[in-house]
Amino acid sequence: MAQRTDLLLPILKGQPVIPVLLVDRVADAAPLARALAAGGLPAIEITLRTSAALDAIRAVAEEVPEAIVGAGTILNARQYEEAAKAGSRFIVSPGTTKAIRDAANDSDVPLLPAAITPSEIMAMREEGYTYLKFFPAEQAGGAAFLKALSSPLAGTFFCPTGGVSLANAKTYLSLPNVVCVGGSWVAPKELVEAGEWEKITTLAAEASKLSA
Numbered sequence: 001m002a003q004r005t006d007l008l009l010p011i012l013k014g015q016p017v018i019p020v021l022l023v024d025r026v027a028d029a030a031p032l033a034r035a036l037a038a039g040g041l042p043a044i045e046i047t048l049r050t051s052a053a054l055d056a057i058r059a060v061a062e063e064v065p066e067a068i069v070g071a072g073t074i075l076n077a078r079q080y081e082e083a084a085k086a087g088s089r090f091i092v093s094p095g096t097t098k099a100i101r102d103a104a105n106d107s108d109v110p111l112l113p114a115a116i117t118p119s120e121i122m123a124m125r126e127e128g129y130t131y132l133k134f135f136p137a138e139q140a141g142g143a144a145f146l147k148a149l150s151s152p153l154a155g156t157f158f159c160p161t162g163g164v165s166l167a168n169a170k171t172y173l174s175l176p177n178v179v180c181v182g183g184s185w186v187a188p189k190e191l192v193e194a195g196e197w198e199k200i201t202t203l204a205a206e207a208s209k210l211s212a
């Protein structure tokens, strides 16, 4: 089975930056999603790295119609199913396993899996995956590494995540094989903890003006 690009692409192409979020308090989820959407970043990735994550996804799916909530840090099929059931519209994984691909094949919720090396990327191409996350982007070689892949592995497109910031996002977005970037910088922990939603909208607005 192939990747559900019909569902995934509008999300990845809809905005240059996908916020990667760590939500510690469920009550923060809806206002945070609203603040990011107000700044032009409706699609968000809530990582399953906190115990509040699934409830946070549920809250955004139920309470914030203008947002497109996805789940990140999906490591196995059980998490895939739980995140989909909670209302995730896309699923992001920091790597790739057969179990996760099988879960994706059994689901209506599309998967953005990650790969770094040429062999990993070639293996994913054979599985029908055209859009991949490139994680951890900066640490793995950054924009120069991705650029070097663009010719031999043309036809595969990436969402680099990990160490991406307002300062380097433009460089990634200018590459022919980058569809969007992901990053946590638009929702800093201190601002979320303090409920500084307007400041988060300002950061989102700045990020949403970057061009893909």
Ligand SMILES: O=C(O)C(=O)C[C@H](O)[C@H](O)COP(=O)(O)O
Residues within 6 Å of the ligand: 020, 047, 049, 072, 073, 074, 092, 093, 094, 135, 161, 162, 163, 164, 182, 183, 184, 185
């Ligand atoms: O847990 C995952 O599956 C991830 O998505 C990892 C994130 O992409 C990075 O943690 C975000 O990186 P920073 O923007 O450097 O904070």
